[in-house]
Amino acid sequence: DAGVIQSPRHEVTEMGQEVTLRCKPISGHNSLxxxxxxxxxxxxxxxYFNNNxxxxxxxxxxxRFSAKMPNASFSTLKIQPSxxxxxxxxxxASSRDNGNSPLHFGNGTRLTVT
Amino acid sequence: ILNVxxxxxxxxxxxxxxxxFTCSFPSSNFYALHWYRWETAKSxxxxxxxxxxxxxxxxxxxxxxxxxxxxxxxxxIKGSQPEDSATYLCAFKxxxxxxxxKLIFGQGTTLQVKP
Numbered sequence: 001d002a003g004v005i006q007s008p009r010h011e012v013t014e015m016g017q018e019v020t021l022r023c024k025p026i027s028g029h030n031s032l033x034x035x036x037x038x039x040x041x042x043x044x045x046x047x048y049f050n051n052n053x054x055x056x057x058x059x060x061x062x063x064r065f066s067a068k069m070p071n072a073s074f075s076t077l078k079i080q081p082s083x084x085x086x087x088x089x090x091x092x093a094s095s096r097d098n099g100n101s102p103l104h105f106g107n108g109t110r111l112t113v114t
Numbered sequence: 115i116l117n118v119x120x121x122x123x124x125x126x127x128x129x130x131x132x133x134x135f136t137c138s139f140p141s142s143n144f145y146a147l148h149w150y151r152w153e154t155a156k157s158x159x160x161x162x163x164x165x166x167x168x169x170x171x172x173x174x175x176x177x178x179x180x181x182x183x184x185x186x187x188x189x190x191i192k193g194s195q196p197e198d199s200a201t202y203l204c205a206f207k208x209x210x211x212x213x214x215x216k217l218i219f220g221q222g223t224t225l226q227v228k229p
Contacts, residue, residue, distance in 0.1 A: 033217065043158075043203065043219040055214045091157065100146060100207070102160030103217070 002026075006092050006106035014114055018080040021109045024073055025094030033103060034067055034077050037089040049075065082113045116140060118206045120220035127194050128228050134190045135223040137204030141185035145215050146207040149178055149189055152222065153200045161189075161202075194227040201225070 005024040013019055025032045033048040047057040049069045057067070064083070069075040079086055089110050093103040119138040127133050139147065146165045150158040162171040167182040175192045191198055201222040208215040 035219075042221040045216055045218060048216065050214065056216050097213070100163070100165075100213070102148065102163055103150075103158075103205075104160075105157035107157055 004092055004094050004104050004106035006090075006109050008109060009107060010110045010112075012112045012114065013082055015083055016081045017113075018078065019082045019086075019111060019113075021077040021090050021092075021111070023075045023077070023092030023106060025075070025092070026104055027073065029094035029096050029104070030072070031095045031097065032069060032075050033093045033095075034075070035091045035093065037091060037108070043091070046077070079111075082111075084113045087112050116206065116208060116216075116218045118204060118218050118220040120202075120204060120223050122223060123221065124224040124226070126226045126228065129195060131194050131227075132190065132192045133194055133225065134188050135202060135225075137187045137189070137206075137220055139185050139187070139204075139206035140208070141183060143209040143215075144182045144185075144206075145209040147180055147182075147187050148205040148207070148217065149187070150203040150205065151200050152203055158203055189223075191225070194225070196227045196229050199225055199227045 007022045030051050034046040035043045037043050046059045047067045052069045067077045089108045091108045093105045095101050095103045121136050148163050149161040152158040162178050164180040169180040171178050178189045180187045201224045203222045205217050205219045207217045
């Protein structure tokens with residue numbers, strides 16, 4: 001199994017640009033989580049999906065952030081427009097059953113907004 | 115607001131020392147408690163998922179206990195080795211109907227083991 005695959009690994013963009021982060025969960029996992037890691041807040045849950053349906057997006061910081069999961073094998077997290085304070089590492093994770101089983105994390109996307 | 119607290123924030127020990135850290139979480143609406151190990155430049159990796167009060171789990175020199183009534187879990191490392199150096203995260207899953215509770219992470223305890 002290839003594990004959770006995130007792309008890109010690194011993204012550097014200018015303020016105001018649109019950024020799209022991608023995630024492919026482990027096949028057979030029905031839950032997908034987007035987390036953001038910062039020094040101040042640690043791992044912060046942004047949104048999670050169960051069977052492709054968003055369950056809780058209360059962690060999404062602003063309307064500039066949106067996430068989709070059009071099918072069981074793909075999810076995107078979009079920031080439009082991006083701002084310097086969005087700079088962080090964004091992790092995607094999947095699990096078999098919404099966190100009753102361990103989460104498997106991708107390698108993360110390091111986003112830098114200048 | 116769900117709060118998951120870990121202590122200490124960081125810990126420096128000598129090789130061979132045994133150590134333990136604490137994870138505190140809300141004692142109501144408990145569903146599950148996870149422990150993860152996070153090495154620098156890598157992704158978090160799961161150690162344990164515990165669901166029952168009194169649960170004890172073990173993996174090699176690492177073990178964990180769970181007290182859901184008072185809202186805490188301990189992670190123990192026996193005979194620490196330099197390769198145990200990492201950040202240890204706990205995560206609390208809140209109970210919500212339809213298995214829709216979210217998984218909230220603590221800030222972690224960073225362990226440094228000196229040879």
